[in-house]
Amino acid sequence: MTDRLVFSLAQLNPHLGDIAGNAEKARAAHKVAQAQEADCLVLSELFISGYPPEDLVLKPAFQEACRMAVEELAVITEGDAPAILIGTPWVHDDNLYNAVCLLDNGEVQAVRFKADLPNYGVFDEKRIFAAGPMPGPINLRGVAVGVPICEDIWDVEVCECLAETGAEMLVVPNGSPFNIDKWDTRQQVAIQRVVETELPLVYLNQVGGQDELVFDGASFALNADRSLAMQMPGFVEDQQIVTAERGEHGWTLSGEIEPLMDRDASAWSACVLGLRDYVNKNRFPGVVLGLSGGIDSAICAALSVDALGADRVHCVMLPYRYTSEASLKDAADCAKALGVRYDIVDIAEPVEGFAHALSDLFAGTEAGVTEENLQSRARGTILMAISNKFGNMVVTTGNKSEMSVGYATLYGDMNGGFNPIKDLYKMQVYHLAAWRNENVPHGVMGPGGEVIPANIISKAPTAELRENQTDQDSLPEYPVLDDILECLVENEMSIDEIVERGHDIAVVRRIEHLLYIAEYKRRQSAPGVKLSEKNFGRDRRYPITNAFRDRD
Numbered sequence: 108m109t110d111r112l113v114f115s116l117a118q119l120n121p122h123l124g125d126i127a128g129n130a131e132k133a134r135a136a137h138k139v140a141q142a143q144e145a146d147c148l149v150l151s152e153l154f155i156s157g158y159p160p161e162d163l164v165l166k167p168a169f170q171e172a173c174r175m176a177v178e179e180l181a182v183i184t185e186g187d188a189p190a191i192l193i194g195t196p197w198v199h200d201d202n203l204y205n206a207v208c209l210l211d212n213g214e215v216q217a218v219r220f221k222a223d224l225p226n227y228g229v230f231d232e233k234r235i236f237a238a239g240p241m242p243g244p245i246n247l248r249g250v251a252v253g254v255p256i257c258e259d260i261w262d263v264e265v266c267e268c269l270a271e272t273g274a275e276m277l278v279v280p281n282g283s284p285f286n287i288d289k290w291d292t293r294q295q296v297a298i299q300r301v302v303e304t305e306l307p308l309v310y311l312n313q314v315g316g317q318d319e320l321v322f323d324g325a326s327f328a329l330n331a332d333r334s335l336a337m338q339m340p341g342f343v344e345d346q347q348i349v350t351a352e353r354g355e356h357g358w359t360l361s362g363e364i365e366p367l368m369d370r371d372a373s374a375w376s377a378c379v380l381g382l383r384d385y386v387n388k389n390r391f392p393g394v395v396l397g398l399s400g401g402i403d404s405a406i407c408a409a410l411s412v413d414a415l416g417a418d419r420v421h422c423v424m425l426p427y428r429y430t431s432e433a434s435l436k437d438a439a440d441c442a443k444a445l446g447v448r449y450d451i452v453d454i455a456e457p458v459e460g461f462a463h464a465l466s467d468l469f470a471g472t473e474a475g476v477t478e479e480n481l482q483s484r485a486r487g488t489i490l491m492a493i494s495n496k497f498g499n500m501v502v503t504t505g506n507k508s509e510m511s512v513g514y515a516t517l518y519g520d521m522n523g524g525f526n527p528i529k530d531l532y533k534m535q536v537y538h539l540a541a542w543r544n545e546n547v548p549h550g551v552m553g554p555g556g557e558v559i560p561a562n563i564i565s566k567a568p569t570a571e572l573r574e575n576q577t578d579q580d581s582l583p584e585y586p587v588l589d590d591i592l593e594c595l596v597e598n599e600m601s602i603d604e605i606v607e608r609g610h611d612i613a614v615v616r617r618i619e620h621l622l623y624i625a626e627y628k629r630r631q632s633a634p635g636v637k638l639s640e641k642n643f644g645r646d647r648r649y650p651i652t653n654a655f656r657d658r659d
Contacts, residue, residue: 108249110353114278115140115148115189116337118324118345120315122388123157124169130155130176133193136346137180140189143348146248151280151313152194152257153205155180158282158313159320164196164235170203177208178215185213190247192254194280202237207254207280209245217245221256222265229284229320229637229645230258241265244274250351253306257281260300260308270304276351276358277304281312285323285377286640290341290367293325298333307331307360309349314342316384319637319645321377325367328360337362342376343550368549371542374531374638375410379551381636382527383414386500389524393419395493396502397486397520398442398449400424400434401568403528405441405559406540407504410527412558413551417446421499424451425486427458429573433562440560445553457485479572483519491522500524503633508533508585510632510643511592512618513625521632529635530642532589533568540564583614591618597641602657619657626651 117136121129133150140148152158155173163169177195184190190211197206197218205221220239224232242265244251253269253276260266260279269277277300283293293310301308307330314324328337328349337349337360349362368376386394394411398404411420422445424430424438442449461481469477494501503523505515507530515521528536540559547555568585569577582588591610594600595618605615629643630651641647 112147112248112250112351113143113145114309114349114351115143115145116309116311116326116339116347116349117148117150118311118314118326118339118343118347119150119154120344120384121151121154121157121313123160123317124163125157126155126169126172126176129157130180133180133191134183137183137189137191139346143346145189145348147190147192149278149280149309149311150191150193151311152207152282153196154193154280154313155195157317158194158322159230159232159317160196162235164203170196170198174198177210181210181214184210190216192278192280194256194282203235204239205232205236205256206239207256209247209254211248219245219254219256221259223258223262225258225261228640232258241268243272244269251275253277255279257283261296263300263303266300266304266306270306274304274306276360277306277308279308279310281310282322283312284320284637285373287370287374287638289323290325290373294327294329297327297329301329301331301333305331305357307336307351307358309337309360314344314380316381316388316636318385319381319634319642321381321636323373323377323380328362330360331357335364336360338364338367340365340549341367341373342380371539372546372548374535375413375539375543375548376550377638378410378527378531378636379414379548382410382502382525385525385634386415386419389500391498391500391524393421393499394502395421395423395490395497395499396504396523397425397490398422398438400430400437400441400563402536402540402559402563403504403506403509405437405563406536406543407502407527408441408445408447409540409543409553409558411502412445412447412553413548414527416552419499420445420447421493421497422447422449423490423493424449425454425489426451427454427482429482433566437560437563437566441558441563444556444558444560452489454482454485454489457488458482461485479570480516480519482572483516483570487516487519487522502527503635504528505632506531506533506536507643508582508588508592510629511596511625512582512588512621513628514582515628515632517628517631521628523633526633526635529632530638532592533585534589537564583618587614588618591615592622595619595622596647597639616656616658623649623653623656626653
């Protein structure tokens with residue numbers, strides 16, 4: 108029995124599927140833990156495979172590779188080296204589990220299985236993993252340590268079982284994705300478990316982007332009296348120690364407490380990290396995007412530079428006869444402020460070529476949306492050609508307001524590999540653009556100062572596909588639109604409930620209709636960073652063919 112345990116919490120960024128690379132990260136973290144004189148290195152949920160592995164984890168060869176990597180890692184815990192708690196897929200009695208292994212004295216000494224499998228929102232673990240039995244604590248160098256895994260602490264049963272079976276503290280490996288306000292939610296859940304079990308709790312979360320999901324780290328520890336014992340930063344890899352000491356009234360934890368970002372900084376940092384990891388983990392040399400002189404492309408350019416550096420961002424202005432001189436100037440000013448490569452490719456020739464090719468077929472019809480969409484599709488084709496030629500990924504620049512109502516062109520401005528603002532409504536885009544001009548978040552690669560020209564933020568938004576066009580020719584004012592959409596999407600409110608907020612019933616019904624009929628577009632859209640509790644894609648899964656309308 109010992110009266111002191113030192114945990115080294117490795118808040119790291121695993122690369123899904125790179126089992127050898129993740130194992131090497133674990134080895135490097137183990138050396139750090141040894142230098143910190145830690146007793147145990149703690150790694151996050153499914154660290155060896157990366158999280159969430161989705162159906163890849165059903166592949167027997169993948170399962171075997173994960174197991175072999177974990178068993179090989181056990182060797183480095185021989186002698187007086189720190190033990191390791193590591194998350195991994197684990198097959199036992201022909202069942203596949205989401206597991207945590209204790210590696211110590213050169214072997215796998217204990218395995219615990221996740222009991223409470225989440226099956227909501229972005230999670231669907233019940234379709235790939237078997238639920239483990241109610242767990243007991245593990246023996247970590249003479250101390251009974253409960254190891255609930257992520258969702259296991261979001262309800263009372265697992266932690267209650269661990270307390271009743273002798274656990275002296277809780278160490279929780281997590282793969283908990285970010286959304287705005289998630290930090291407070293996590294800590295409140297952890298505090299509830301601490302109050303119920305009267306045990307201190309260590310919460311380790313992974314960091315990094317995985318497709319739409321961003322994991323923000325922000326690991327922490329709580330004492331049994333609910334006081335914050337340790338807090339790690341958000342959105343960065345870090346490795347810090349938590350010291351547990353046994354006293355007259357149980358165990359007390361201590362460590363460094365670092366401040367967390369505010370809402371705006373965390374939203375920006377999530378977009379940056381999600382884009383950075385998508386580009387880097389998929390081995391793109393950089394990104395290319397159309398820079399129109401509008402707010403959406405400008406903020407995406409700024410996010411791209413913050414994520415990758417100016418030398419990996421290529422901006423292209425694609426003007427046509429409806430592009431204003433103001434837009435040309437604003438785009439050039441934005442590119443200059445960000446320090447990126449900036450080219451102009453006139454689209455008149457391809458647009459008019461398409462129009463000529465279709466002239467006989469379209470004879471006798473009036474020009475309209477079809478001809479406007481030819482401009483957007485010409486731009487999309489040119490950007491994809493640049494991507495094909497030079498390898499840079501096209502960044503898509505549509506915000507959540509536009510994606511909600513289908514104010515976007517398939518195979519045009521929707522072209523691209525990733526969309527960093529897909530889960531930001533238009534008014535949030537404006538707010539964050541102004542915020543970034545006043546702030547330089549920690550860890551970004553872009554410059555300070557005004558990176559998005561003030562005129563871009565203040566002018567009326569327009570697609571510039573016809574003379575004197577503005578977005579409000581087709582849509583309500585964005586404050587109105589965004590409020591209605593948040594009611595419909597995030598809150599699933601009825602028409603009557605939305606009208607009670609002061610909105611016109613005809614406008615609400617029209618927006619609901621546009622939301623439903625745009626589902627086919629969203630199914631074909633690029634993935635993008637999840638920021639809200641209900642993003643399009645993983646969280647909100649509506650049918651494309653759908654005749655329902657509220658109040659019909």
